[in-house]
Amino acid sequence: MSDETYVVVGGGLAGGSAAATLREEGFDGAVVLVTVEDRPPYERPVLSKGYMLGSEKESSAYLHDSGWWSDHDIDLRTETMVTGVRLEDRVLELEDGGSLAYDKLLLATGSWPRRIEVPGADLDGVLYLRDMPEAERIRAAIEAGGPLVIVGAGWIGLEIAAAARTHGVAVTVLETATLPLQRVLGDRVAEVFASLHRHHGVDLRLGSGVAQIRGDGGSVTSVVTSEGEEVPAAAVVVAIGAAPQSDWGQAAGLSGDPGIDTDASLRTSDVAVWAAGDIAAVDNPRLGRRVRVEHWAMAHDSGPVAARSMLGQDVTFDKLPFFFTDQYDLGMEYVGHVEDVDETEVVVRGDADPAGPLAFQAFWLRDEVVQAAMHVNMWDDGVDPLEALVGRRVDAGRLGDRGVPLADL
Incomplete structure (x- = not known):
């Protein structure tokens, strides 16, 4: 039996799946899973999707039931905050003044929402x-x-807007950009999401920010926009992005900004430390560059790879970034990665007319090479043929021609 201790910090999908994989792969030393939350590891996409709609229960989010962790001899420490790490001593520092020694360490601390800084933000x-x-x-x-009122028209903001409208709630979305998801999708495809939400009754205010949040008796009553208009609000959801929780790792000397840099096996600049999930900026061999993404698939795929790497297995994380969304009757899957959408050519294949039934594929090309692809409501084909095109040089005209099978490109 091994006398080593492997510590995983983070109770999301990446950390939880990594700890489980260590046991599945036969590691019989000590496994300690540390999370600041008060419950076992769970997945987060359901929070803004099925759970918010009321179609899925809280229990559907959990990786395993609460007893599974102790049954597999995993020391699950909830409500435990890590505040620092001494790399040379291989010791974690805890908020309560205690410490935790490790032989190998996985950081899967994820990311936290960016806070809005305006008067009334603490209401x-x-x-x-x-x-x-x-x-x-x-x-x-x-x-x-x-x-x-929802501040921010990114994926989280729009999914919550869709859930609220499905329940008949009046929704106003404030977004400083001129289109929702503009920095991710570019104007052509972003227009589809703008029209979709307006069609479902969302008061979508683009090029508009928040000047102040007003309240009565300590509770929110309205939002004052950057144009000076007051919008009634019983609640305000702020969805303006997230920041990786990597500060104490960086302060200890781990390289990376933002996030924590890793090689293709998810090992950091310290030989005893790995990173997975949102915080991992991975040297991805398939993309040929370092990439950090904050999506479900990254946590799902990288946690087990990190665990196997910790065990000394010859593994490589070469998955393409992937994410999905469900909003009203729109279902979408996206694969690949675009660093600057303004430097790409967008090719749309199918019916992307917001006035009609949406069913199309979209491709982002740079120098005729496919950087990313997505489909909307084209489930018969799904994402597999799109993934096969990422990284390949194609003719944009043939790509946009529905008469040319994707397999022939």
Whole structure:
């Protein structure tokens, strides 16, 4: 039996799946899983999707039931905050003044929502979404009937808007860009999402920010926009992006900014430390560059790879970034990675007319090489033929011609 201790910091999908993989791969030393949350590891996409809609229960988010961890001899330490690491001593420092020694360490601390800094940001009813208790508060605000103001038209903001509208709640979305998801998708495809939400009754205000949040008795009553207009609000959901929780790792000397740099096996600049999930900036051999993404698939895929790497197996993380969304009757899958959408040519194949039934594929090309691809409501083909094109040089004209099978490109 091994006398080594492997510590995993982070109770999300990346950390939880890594700890489970260590046992599945036969490691019989000590496994300690540390999480700041008060519950076992769970997945987060359900929080803004099925759970917010009311179609999925809280229990569907958990990787395993609460007893599974002790049954597999994993020391699950909830409500435990790590504040630092002494790399030379291989010791974690804890908020309560204690410490935790390790032989090998996996950082899977994830990311936390960026906070809004305006007058009234501390009022009751200003909400963020990252963990289960926050999801419960947002869902309660939706069930209470609103009205709801959402700050930010990224994936999280739009998914919450869709859930709220599905429940008949009045929703106003404030976005400083001229289109939702503009920095990710570019104007052509972003227009589809703008039209979709307006069609479903969202008051989508583009090029508009927040000047102030007003309240009465400590609770939110309205939002004052950057144009000076007051919008009624029983709750405000702030969804303006996230920041990787890598500060104490960087302070200890691990390279990376933002996040923690890793090689293709997810090992960091310290020989005894690995990183996975949102914080890992991975030298991805398939993409030929370092990439850090904050999506479910990254956590799902990188946690087990990191665990196997810790065990000395010859593994490489070469997965393409992948994410998905469900909003009203729009279902989408996206694969690949675009660093600067303004430097790409967007090719659309199919019906992307917001006035009609949406069913199309979109491709982002740079120098005729496919950087990323997505489909909307084309489930018969799915994402596999799109993934096969990422990284390949194609003719844009043939790519946009529905008469040319993707397999022939």
